[in-house]
Amino acid sequence: MDDQEYLSIYTDDEYEEIDFSKKTHLKYLTIYDCEITNLNPDIFKLKNLKELRITDNSIKNISGIGALKKLKKLDLSYNEFDKIPDSVSELESLEEFNFSYNKITEIPDGILSLHRLKMLDLSGNRITKVPEKVDKLEDLKELDLTNNYIKELPDSICNLNLEILSFSRNKDLTDNYPRCLNRMDLQLNKPEKGDKKFSHFKNNAIYEKAESMIYDEEYKPAVDILNKILKEEQCGQTLYSRGYCYLELKEYHKACEDFTVAIELVSDKERFFAAKGVAHSRLDEFEDAVKNHSKAIELNPSIRNYKNRAFVYKDMGEYAKSVDDFTKAIEIAEGENSGLYVLRAAAYKRMGDLDNSWKDLDTAVEVNPDYILAYIDTFEMYITSKTYRKGLEYIGKHEKHVLDIGDEKYKILFLYLKATVYICLNMDIESLENELKELFDKDINLEWYFGHMRDWLNESELGQDKKDKIGELTDLLESIEN
Numbered sequence: 001m002d003d004q005e006y007l008s009i010y011t012d013d014e015y016e017e018i019d020f021s022k023k024t025h026l027k028y029l030t031i032y033d034c035e036i037t038n039l040n041p042d043i044f045k046l047k048n049l050k051e052l053r054i055t056d057n058s059i060k061n062i063s064g065i066g067a068l069k070k071l072k073k074l075d076l077s078y079n080e081f082d083k084i085p086d087s088v089s090e091l092e093s094l095e096e097f098n099f100s101y102n103k104i105t106e107i108p109d110g111i112l113s114l115h116r117l118k119m120l121d122l123s124g125n126r127i128t129k130v131p132e133k134v135d136k137l138e139d140l141k142e143l144d145l146t147n148n149y150i151k152e153l154p155d156s157i158c159n160l161n162l163e164i165l166s167f168s169r170n171k172d173l174t175d176n177y178p179r180c181l182n183r184m185d186l187q188l189n190k191p192e193k194g195d196k197k198f199s200h201f202k203n204n205a206i207y208e209k210a211e212s213m214i215y216d217e218e219y220k221p222a223v224d225i226l227n228k229i230l231k232e233e234q235c236g237q238t239l240y241s242r243g244y245c246y247l248e249l250k251e252y253h254k255a256c257e258d259f260t261v262a263i264e265l266v267s268d269k270e271r272f273f274a275a276k277g278v279a280h281s282r283l284d285e286f287e288d289a290v291k292n293h294s295k296a297i298e299l300n301p302s303i304r305n306y307k308n309r310a311f312v313y314k315d316m317g318e319y320a321k322s323v324d325d326f327t328k329a330i331e332i333a334e335g336e337n338s339g340l341y342v343l344r345a346a347a348y349k350r351m352g353d354l355d356n357s358w359k360d361l362d363t364a365v366e367v368n369p370d371y372i373l374a375y376i377d378t379f380e381m382y383i384t385s386k387t388y389r390k391g392l393e394y395i396g397k398h399e400k401h402v403l404d405i406g407d408e409k410y411k412i413l414f415l416y417l418k419a420t421v422y423i424c425l426n427m428d429i430e431s432l433e434n435e436l437k438e439l440f441d442k443d444i445n446l447e448w449y450f451g452h453m454r455d456w457l458n459e460s461e462l463g464q465d466k467k468d469k470i471g472e473l474t475d476l477l478e479s480i481e482n
Helices: 012-017 039-046 063-067 084-090 109-115 155-159 179-183 206-216 219-232 236-248 253-263 272-280 287-299 302-318 317-334 338-351 354-367 372-384 388-405 408-424 431-441 447-459 464-482
Strands: 006-009 028-032 051-056 074-075 096-097 119-121 142-144 164-166 188-189
Touching: 039 063, 063 084, 084 109, 155 179, 188 272, 206 219, 206 236, 206 464, 219 236, 236 253, 236 272, 253 272, 272 287, 272 302, 287 302, 287 354, 302 317, 302 338, 317 338, 338 354, 354 372, 372 388, 388 408, 408 447, 408 464, 431 464, 447 464
Parallel strands: 006 028, 028 051, 051 074, 074 096, 096 119, 119 142, 142 164, 164 188
Antiparallel strands: none
8 A cells, every 4th residue: 555645647558557456545636638438446445535537538437436425526527428427416525526528418406415515517518407406505606507508597596605607608598597696796707699609719629628727727738728729810718718827827917918909809898807907906007907897897887896896996095985886786786795795894994984894794794694704804803903802702602603604714714813812812822722733724725814914913002922922823824834
């Protein structure tokens, strides 16, 4: 036996040589473009697998997959399945499932039993309908139905707490979808007039390959493919995709250039303007960012577009304008989005309007008692407003609920803030330090939050001994993370 945890296989010869019966410690396995039609049954005995990617092969059946009870991510894209295997419904820990570019025609009811599922990609198939009970996927954040044959979406899809919903390139869905989706706080990629299945685009096959790479966060090889396409034909969508890659690669000037040309080719795509606005904001070119987000709002006055501009106004220090945009987003959402209240509360806080900030945080909890960021931000408010005793009372009232509804990331944040309150009140934090060490997972990235807390520490009026202690706690968690 060996203790290898990561394994990637890229040739059929390499695949044939692997003795999977000796790979019992594997947690991450990728089998890419190996021209296989069946899986070695020993793979289904790898009980520690957390991520399995079997892409660009010719597999039609994977019935033994249900044995992998710890599996969190499963990618079976670009294979030859004509249906989703029933055994997938047995993957009780599954959080991400990519089944794009196969040949399925329906979504089986078994998928709806995957209650921990956060991402479901069924793009590039032959699906004609979405189940009425799709809202059983209560934790789903991202759903991709792009490039299918769907004729309508059920009203129940509006009950999901989605962040991204994509259903473009379903030509009969141009107008036939629930209008409640327009009021939700999500990235909505919907069909355009005349949007069929990209059949007019001669490089469709390799473009979809680039899109798959983008999905897998392989931005540099995706750019190489997109470059080849753009040498043959100029296409706004291709430029947009390359610009997105450049954004992720932090090449913001190149991203701006691509989005600019994409807009010249297709001037009515609000997401092109929104993306260009993001690129300008990353370059601290805030006036240009506002102009582009304003154009996106003109084309589609959506929650997401108002949020984007509100964030830019916040970065510019124009907090009143930021509040106005969050208010418009709240009106579109008809007051039913907790996250928007939390964001507006932060803008009010920057303005020094703590009364309205507290009100928005209270409203956020009223709208959705399970929205954990409302509790995290409220707790932080007690710290930054130096009302530590009230913060301690708040912990006593809400800690059990927060730890029940939160994943590891938010449990860590809550306990970290709890330890901060303890330090400010000269209380012992040894037990909290031990609890945090046990919770911390190397896959969790909290760099953004620790940076925020360091900024607060530098500006706070705490004594140096307390600053040092909070700094030591932050250093400890960062060392575990890295």
